[in-house]
Amino acid sequence: MREKTTRFVLLGALAAAGPLTGFDLRRWVGAELGAFWSESFGQIYPGLRELQAEGLVAAADRGGEGKPYRITPAGRAALLAWLSRSPRPERARSELLAKLHFGRFLGTESVRALLEAARRHASERLESVQAEAEALAQRTTGEERVFAQLTSERLLSVARAELAWAERALRTVEALEAGGPDAALATLA
């Protein structure tokens, strides 16, 4: 059974920037972690309720609008325990690769369109990760900045690898069109 990671990310957000309302939490996660994490209200509100019932967060007594929450000492301990545990290996489905695997059912025109979409997505991703990395460099210092930059570096290197692959793959498909499977395989050697 998968463990609910939402709770820990909410704790982390409150530790970093609390007190925050449910709405603010979603906004914070989007702004700070958006390149590699997302949370929906469907998880946030029930998650906060649960964390509160367990004493890991409490309503903050800050005046103003909304219902802000703060992390408790027990919540900090729970956050640290989670952070110390080895992360699950990443597994994700790739619709692009599934479609490419079945590429033989498509004409090469359609395969080319598929790879062009992949190139576009990779390029957009690279741009947005770069822009975010630059913004982060501006607004963080010290240790926080080290970790922020490490996360950006990983995203950037994956994005670059994916873009480079898309470009090579397009060339392979061109060779397939021009000279058949053997010519295509020759570009992969």
Next chain:
Amino acid sequence: MREKTTRFVLLGALAAAGPLTGFDLRRWVGAELGAFWSESFGQIYPGLRELQAEGLVAAADRGGEGKPYRITPAGRAALLAWLSRSPRPERARSELLAKLHFGRFLGTESVRALLEAARRHASERLESVQAEAEALAQRTTGEERVFAQLTSERLLSVARAELAWAERALRTVEALEAGGPDAALATLA
């Protein structure tokens, strides 16, 4: 609302290797697409029922054990239509990056352990993708082999990028321990 991709992958599997039983379908997806896709029985059986109700698959009249299904012409058309649509941009959560982002709450010992786990996962991933790529090269020919190799190439290049990053990140954390944030940031320049 997300579109159910299970149905199309089931159609693709039946087009490629059908007729297949529910059990075989899961096995086939694991063997052929396992590096970038997964399906559980929780989706397969209801999915087949649905596809059959819609006339996209039919019970195959092959004797023997189990209840094999085959794709229908309508199913082929639906598969082709899906394959021709632009894939959704990939989005995945990374527990590793979420934990790394909150790294400032951990001691560097724990951060190092986190990155060592990342390196181990990346290395294992690279090995398994390489082994699968070699096996695929042996059992496929022609166009099928071109597409299989393109998918392997993408997985390999991402795995290599992730491994290289983990190694660099470990060096950054060593610099952080030895010389503080400025020394760490210098390794990232």
Next chain:
DNA sequence: CACGCATGTATCTAGAAGATACATATCTAA
């Protein structure tokens, strides 16, 4: 014979993605 494994069907639970609904306040355009 009992147990383990393989093939096979089926369904349930839990986590997350995303949509929808409702409320209040403020600002802007007609």
Next chain:
DNA sequence: TTAGATATGTATCTTCTAGATACATGCGTG
């Protein structure tokens, strides 16, 4: 002034998928 748009805020529902669990049959092994 009013209506619509936008922002902040809370809440919940539906849908998709991951993964566990249950049951059944047949075969092989100790």
